[in-house]
Amino acid sequence: MNTLYLMQYIANLLNTNVYKYTLEGIPLEQTSSHQDGLTKPAVLESFLLEACSQDIPIILAADKHQRIYCAVTIPKFIFLVGPVYVKTPLRFLHHLPMSDGNSEATVPVSECDLDSLVQALLLLRNLFCKVPLNENVVFSHNFIEAQMNQNAKKHFSDLIFQNQEAGEMHNPYDQEVREFNSIRNGDIKQLEQSWREHFNGQYGVLAKDELRAIKNICIVVITLASRAAIEGGVSPEIAYSLSDSYIYQIEELSDPQTITYLCREAEYEYTQMVQDIKKQKRNQTSKNSNHPRISQCKDYIFKHLHEKIYIKDIAAALNTNANYLAELFIRSEGISISSFIIQEKVNLAKNLLVYSKYSYSEIAANLAFCSQSHFGKHFKEVTNLTPKQYREAFGVR
Secondary structure, three states: OOHHHHHHHHHHHHOOEEEEEEOOOOEEEEEEOOOOOOOOHHHHHHHHHHHOOOOOOEEEEOOOOOEEEEEEEOOOEEEEEEEEEOOOOOOEOEEOOOOOOOHHHHOOOOEOOHHHHHHHHHHHHHOOOOOOOOHHHHHHHHEOOHHHHHHHHHHHHHHHHHHHHHOOOEOOHHHHHHHHHHHHHOOHHHHHHHHOOOOOOEOOOOOOOHHHHHHHHHHHHHHHHHHHHHHOOOOHHHHHHHHHHHHHHHHHOOOHHHHHHHHHHHHHHHHHHHHHHHHHHHHHOOOOOOOHHHHHHHHHHHHOOOOOOOHHHHHHHHOOOHHHHHHHHHHHHOOOHHHHHHHHHHHHHHHHHHHOOOOHHHHHHHOOOOOHHHHHHHHHHHHOOOHHHHHHHHOOO
């Protein structure tokens, strides 16, 4: 192949210089469209020795002004391209050491479009190598995030234009609000109604592959549903574990209808969990429970279920007398504060046994029981089952 002709083509295309070296850094040929005043031979030699070990074209920042050199290694030679100036804001992974910090800014360097530069480097490399590379490999090997951000912005602009031209829109936001509010409120009827709504919009396209796009949408929905459930009162650990479980199952599936059905099941289960929590709280509120101290006491307990809870600490937090609070609670709720604390810890433990893979000892420690046996004793008193029996009967498999 006439490499000199190819070098001249690249030099004219980018309005810069192209050099050809042996793998040992010995200069062979040069085509110039630009006066190179940025580097010294010793610096270039060091750069070339680094480049010769790279199968992927490398792009180095020559200074803080985004003036750059590039090296392309092929089986017998190294091509050096530069200097060029790239206007696109970039965060470089590789930098060329310079002896003079500011003088380079005065040297005129031709501006080069980043995409054109990368295509030129790939042309130099792929013509001589059996396995071709693409732009994404070059970008990921040379830049930190910046180019991906530029691609995302470009895709965003193109997508807005295309949607406007085609008259296409996403699903209405108010429908999404109704859907996740129903989960947050534990309203199964409202959730099902939100699914039946008809609207002109459509789901966004989150991947080129159709199956991957459907999975991504369902993952987003389940993630948002888990956050809505947490806001509705579900323990974050329970919500996260259930989310992990459903997303894991979705990744194993290949049928779009089954994936969509599983996504709906996750939303339904989150809504049911919130509904159960709200129903439980309503059942715990007797006609004498309107005393503000009782509500404040319960709020304190719910917020500290992962800790050892003492009546004296609750009373201190509420700025009241411990004996008075204990008597008031029994009169209002019909059980002692200590029994209520155990009851709520066991309720949380039931969820952990069903939806998480934590061991019995980990659950005991998580809920501040002094030992696994102590946890098991109280659990059986409340449920008539041991933690093991409860998990085997109701645990998600």
